[in-house]
Amino acid sequence: MVKIEFLGPIAKASISIEANSLRDVALYLQEDSGLSAWLDKLAIAVNDTMVCDLDHVLKDGDKISLLPPVCGG
């Protein structure tokens, strides 16, 4: 199982799913109509490191963070 956490303004509790790669996570999230407005704007981190590769391999216990558009300052 991997844990998916939704950061900042995405009002959604963390979930755990079975996934072997970020591609599996993407397919899972694309099924959630409540997230459709966010998906093309989210950056992804695995275990707090930013990742840009859909083929990134996941292992049991990995934490995936979804980061919506930012505005500091």
Add this chain to the structure above:
Amino acid sequence: MMVEIYNGPLDVKAIFADWLEEGMERNWGAFIPFIGIVREESGIEALSFDIYEPILDSWFNDWQAKAQAKGAILKMAHSRGDVPVHTSSYMSAVFSPKRRVALELIDEFVEDFKANAPIWKYDIVDGKRVYAEDRSTPMSGAGLMSKKD
């Protein structure tokens, strides 16, 4: 060196004094601070911020390494939670032996901060916290989860 995170508005004078003192003890030729202040506009009472610290720290450490490669160092402080208008939510600074390095770094650093630091901004209007979606920018590499193949 980590980002300094404070609950509520920054105590600008105290933070500035700490940084200045630290800089004066070393042989820096230039110290360029940037202080962001919450403007009164569109009827807001305050801004409010969420921060994801693990990635903020790694983002900042990458910048610190870039600065150190040029002989400079960076400082940064940011608020978490509500920050009323006319108070400060963000401070950063560059110390450098050379003026030109410091001027260029503060520009690049503050721009990348706006684009890639994992901080989310909300307007406080009539006591409600509203995500500042129209002023927010997708981080580098955003969009991976919408790809189908």
